[in-house]
Amino acid sequence: MSENKPQSDSIQNPRVTWEGCSVLLDINDGDRLVFARLSAGSTLKFGNKTCSLQPLIGCPFGSLFQVESGKEKPYLSRYIPSTEEGNAQDEGGCQLKEESRDNRAIIDNNQAQCLTGEDIDAMKRQGATGNEIVEALIANSATFEKKTQFSQEKYRLKKQKKYAPKVLLRRPFSRSICEAYFKKYPARIGFLRVDALSLLLSMANVTANSDVLVVDMVGGLLTGAVAERLGGTGSLCNTYPGGTPYPMEIIRMFNFNSEICKRILRCSPKDLCSAQNGTDEQVGQQKDVSTVESQSNEQTSLSVSTEEVHLSSENNVADLVPENELSTVSKTCKAPKAGDKAPKEAIQLWKENGFSSLIIAAPEQDAWSLVKDLLPLLSYSAPFAIYHQYLQPLATCMHNLQLEKMAIGLQISEPWLREYQVLPSRTHPCMQMSGSGGYILSGTRTFTSQS
Amino acid sequence: MLLTDPSKKISFNRCIRDGDLVIVYERHDSMKAVKVCKNSVLQNRFGVFKHSDWIGKPFGSKVFSNKNGFVYLLTPTPELWTLVLSHRTQILYIADISLVIMYLEIVPGCLVLESGTGSGSLTTSLARAVAPTGHVYTFDFHEQRAASAREDFEKTGISTLVTVGVRDIQGEGFPDEFSGLADSVFLDLPQPWLAIPSAGKMLKQDGILCSFSPCIEQVQRSCETLRSNFTDIRTFEILLRSYDVREWRMDCSKVDEGTSIACPPCKRRQPSGEGSVRDHQSSPAVMARPSAEARGHTGYLTFARLKCIL
Numbered sequence: 001m002s003e004n005k006p007q008s009d010s011i012q013n014p015r016v017t018w019e020g021c022s023v024l025l026d027i028n029d030g031d032r033l034v035f036a037r038l039s040a041g042s043t044l045k046f047g048n049k050t051c052s053l054q055p056l057i058g059c060p061f062g063s064l065f066q067v068e069s070g071k072e073k074p075y076l077s078r079y080i081p082s083t084e085e086g087n088a089q090d091e092g093g094c095q096l097k098e099e100s101r102d103n104r105a106i107i108d109n110n111q112a113q114c115l116t117g118e119d120i121d122a123m124k125r126q127g128a129t130g131n132e133i134v135e136a137l138i139a140n141s142a143t144f145e146k147k148t149q150f151s152q153e154k155y156r157l158k159k160q161k162k163y164a165p166k167v168l169l170r171r172p173f174s175r176s177i178c179e180a181y182f183k184k185y186p187a188r189i190g191f192l193r194v195d196a197l198s199l200l201l202s203m204a205n206v207t208a209n210s211d212v213l214v215v216d217m218v219g220g221l222l223t224g225a226v227a228e229r230l231g232g233t234g235s236l237c238n239t240y241p242g243g244t245p246y247p248m249e250i251i252r253m254f255n256f257n258s259e260i261c262k263r264i265l266r267c268s269p270k271d272l273c274s275a276q277n278g279t280d281e282q283v284g285q286q287k288d289v290s291t292v293e294s295q296s297n298e299q300t301s302l303s304v305s306t307e308e309v310h311l312s313s314e315n316n317v318a319d320l321v322p323e324n325e326l327s328t329v330s331k332t333c334k335a336p337k338a339g340d341k342a343p344k345e346a347i348q349l350w351k352e353n354g355f356s357s358l359i360i361a362a363p364e365q366d367a368w369s370l371v372k373d374l375l376p377l378l379s380y381s382a383p384f385a386i387y388h389q390y391l392q393p394l395a396t397c398m399h400n401l402q403l404e405k406m407a408i409g410l411q412i413s414e415p416w417l418r419e420y421q422v423l424p425s426r427t428h429p430c431m432q433m434s435g436s437g438g439y440i441l442s443g444t445r446t447f448t449s450q451s
Numbered sequence: 452m453l454l455t456d457p458s459k460k461i462s463f464n465r466c467i468r469d470g471d472l473v474i475v476y477e478r479h480d481s482m483k484a485v486k487v488c489k490n491s492v493l494q495n496r497f498g499v500f501k502h503s504d505w506i507g508k509p510f511g512s513k514v515f516s517n518k519n520g521f522v523y524l525l526t527p528t529p530e531l532w533t534l535v536l537s538h539r540t541q542i543l544y545i546a547d548i549s550l551v552i553m554y555l556e557i558v559p560g561c562l563v564l565e566s567g568t569g570s571g572s573l574t575t576s577l578a579r580a581v582a583p584t585g586h587v588y589t590f591d592f593h594e595q596r597a598a599s600a601r602e603d604f605e606k607t608g609i610s611t612l613v614t615v616g617v618r619d620i621q622g623e624g625f626p627d628e629f630s631g632l633a634d635s636v637f638l639d640l641p642q643p644w645l646a647i648p649s650a651g652k653m654l655k656q657d658g659i660l661c662s663f664s665p666c667i668e669q670v671q672r673s674c675e676t677l678r679s680n681f682t683d684i685r686t687f688e689i690l691l692r693s694y695d696v697r698e699w700r701m702d703c704s705k706v707d708e709g710t711s712i713a714c715p716p717c718k719r720r721q722p723s724g725e726g727s728v729r730d731h732q733s734s735p736a737v738m739a740r741p742s743a744e745a746r747g748h749t750g751y752l753t754f755a756r757l758k759c760i761l
Binding site for chain 2: 015060061062063064080081171173174175194195197198199201202203205207208209228229230231232233352353354356379380381382383391392394395396398399408409410411412413414415416417418419420422424427429439444445446447448
């Protein structure tokens with residue numbers, strides 16, 4: 001059916017880690033998420049133990065590792081579940097026999113386990129694997145056999161997490177990065193949930209060769225997500241009403257090559273608007289929008305934009321920590337630089353052609369005051385999408401856009417995302433869900449004779 | 452519709468030409484795709500529009516009919532296309548589409564397999580995501596539907612990124628030539644579990660599969676099949692709630708002090724004193740509420756990663 005042989009671009013989309021690569025480590029099935037940069041010296045802490053991350057270099061993304069105690073020090077070893085074992089574990093009792101057991105014989109008196117802490121330490125000294133310890137705990141539990149199949153599984157999992165933690169090596173993509181931040185530090189990404197982020201990218205028609213205007217006050221997550229979709233083509237203009245660039249340290253989590261990084265440019269609204277209608281008055285107004293918050297970010301964001309970008313702390317591991325700790329400089333690993341000041345030629349082109357779309361994620365700014373200045377920079381018929389964690393600023397913005405007849409197809413949408421537990425005879429929506437992923441105002445710029 | 456051809460890229464200077472595909476926008480819920488042809492006319496409830504009047508105008512322009520009715524002319528995007536395409540099957544809409552692209556981790560250069568093609572709503576967005584160097588291979592067992600989809604992709608200008616094949620994926624699986632090459636696979640089939648083993652063969656290690664099913668029983672069976680070779684199996688439902696916005700002058704003259712329940716928004720915003728409350732009441736406020744009608748269900752999206760065993 002196809003004339004040319006199917007192939008896909010493995011350079012742009014690598015599936016094996018390398019030295020200096022940024023990875024997301026998922027520990028014990030999402031219990032802990034850690035961003036790390038792999039190097040010979042980087043390490044990961046488990047409680048009081050420290051493991052080298054060296055064994056992860058050169059492994060395919062998606063590989064699973066288990067912490068083995070080791071005679072001298074604990075180490076990470078590749079873990080490949082056998083197919084049968086995987087089945088038994090995952091199915092959680094697919095062939096669930098008629099369960100006759102229940103919890104009537106279980107007494108909570110803390111005497112069920114016969115192994116003592118000293119016994120376990122002794123086993124470790126003798127070089128027992130984590131799995132062997134788990135088996136010993138089960139064998140010495142007086143109540144294990146009385147438990148239902150379901151709670152036996154729960155017990156095993158709990159012990160496995162403690163004595164033989166598993167580490168899943170994941171590719172940092174906007175999906176996993178957004179999910180990780182939303183789970184641990186939602187405020188740092190303005191409560192922008194992954195489904196809302198995905199909608200922003202669709203609604204603003206982000207694709208190769210487009211020129212996207214971005215206001216990113218969500219730590220660089222939006223900028224990174226857009227750059228990922230541009231794939232080293234087109235351009236991304238990160239603008240910053242207020243006069244000071246906003247921090248975008250999250251970009252360092254993406255494994256962007258230099259081709260992608262150099263498409264990420266920064267430009268002040270003053271420089272963008274000046275040729276638009278060159279009045280100094282307008283620029284003055286934009287200065288007023290500047291907030292205390294962006295001022296206080298000056299220090300960090302400056303260092304981000306002027307230095308080589310690094311993701312590391314002393315041991316080259318960042319547990320989703322605030323940017324100050326993250327940007328500690330390391331000598332060993334360098335990621336290409338993103339967020340250079342836009343050159344004159346780029347600004348000139350944007351002015352001549354207009355941007356092909358606009359995305360704003362400024363969860364603490366007034367949407368309308370940003371939109372009224374930035375919308376004229378878009379080509380006619382260009383789509384835009386504005387995220388806000390609150391509804392009201394978007395409602396006001398939409399109303400004003402209607403009054404000023406600046407755009408059509410205006411719509412405020414709120415995504416609702418529900419996850420399901422799917423198990424034999426036990427399928428239902430998950431007990432916990434996120435209450436809100438924020439709101440999006442979308443629309444299309446129109447041409448009017450005044451514009 | 453995509454920007455693979457720089458001369459078609461939208462810009463301040465890019466005007467409508469003879470032969471362009473435009474989206475004629477009447478209202479947000481009333482749009483139509485039209486191929487501009489200089490001798491042709493568009494007739495609708497607003498009157499007769501001559502295409503020749505459109506040529507040379509910028510995209511995004513308001514154009515008038517003989518009766519002074521008006522419409523807007525927009526550049527097509529996958530989102531607008533989803534709203535105007537002819538429904539040959541049930542289609543996927545923006546919320547599901549966006550989540551699928553994001554969760555399948557599709558980026559420029561990816562090779563993506565899809566079945567069935569249906570009306571090509573998702574395919575168009577897949578093409579946008581893999582451009583400029585990737586490719587979407589989409590399969591439908593219905594010959595005529597595949598042909599119509601091909602025509603549509605030609606019309607929207609994405610045919611260099613999409614190949615439509617006629618094949619019963621549930622029965623025969625995906626063609627062997629894609630074995631181990633796919634970054635992602637998307638299934639929208641009545642019995643997805645029949646196609647899952649083949650999808651697993653097509654995927655690269657750690658590649659992602661998505662199956663869209665309207666019914667929970669389909670999800671249940673798919674998940675049972677997925678467990679043998681896949682991991683990180685997650686099922687979602689996504690819906691969009693849209694809001695109506697209007698300016699409203701709250702009339703609180705009839706309910707004076709003591710009956711605060713009658714006008715809670717005003718009172719809450721202006722707790723500072725009687726005078727300001729009154730001022731606020733007489734000034735209009737912009738308010739939003741969820742639209743009365745909403746979609747209640749589209750389908751369940753199940754995602755899973757191929758286990759990495761190399």
